[in-house]
Amino acid sequence: MAPGTDPRGLESKVIPVQQAIQMQKVYPMQPVVLMPLNPPEKDYLFLSIISIFFCILLAIPAILFSIKTREANLLGNQRKAQINSRRALAFSISSILVGSIMVICSIVIRILKHRI
Known part of the structure; x- marks a missing residue:
């Protein structure tokens, strides 16, 4: 990768909008890049x-x-957060399925015991 394009380094370069507006007034030639944040995982x-x-x-x-997931x-x-969210969903669904199968069985x- 080219230097300066490491995606992990981009997180440290994200600044709030108000700070970007103030920087625009001080440094009018400085380009401002606003990156949308992803919504949190369920x-x-x-x-x-x-x-x-x-x-x-x-x-x-x-x-x-x-x-x-909440902590992440x-x-x-x-x-x-995405990995932990998938695991939480998988364990929850498997718990419900296994419990339901045990009750039905x-x-x-x-x-069948009462019929015999």
Whole structure:
């Protein structure tokens, strides 16, 4: 890569709009580049809490990854927030599926026991 084009270095060069306007008054020839910030990733904390009622063993990692997603969003680490968000969603969905399958299987087994 060419020097000065490292994407990790661009985060340190982002300045607030008010500061950019003040700099424009002081240095009229200086170009100002405003970069839009990405929206924060979803943390799925509510879904993780609901998944506790289905399978707690899979819900605990879901809650932990949800909290890590929130922390990464606050720190501005978009990549880490995206990874943790996907993991929280995966653990939450798997907890709900496993818990539902266990409930359905136990109901079917009880029905079959009463018929015999």
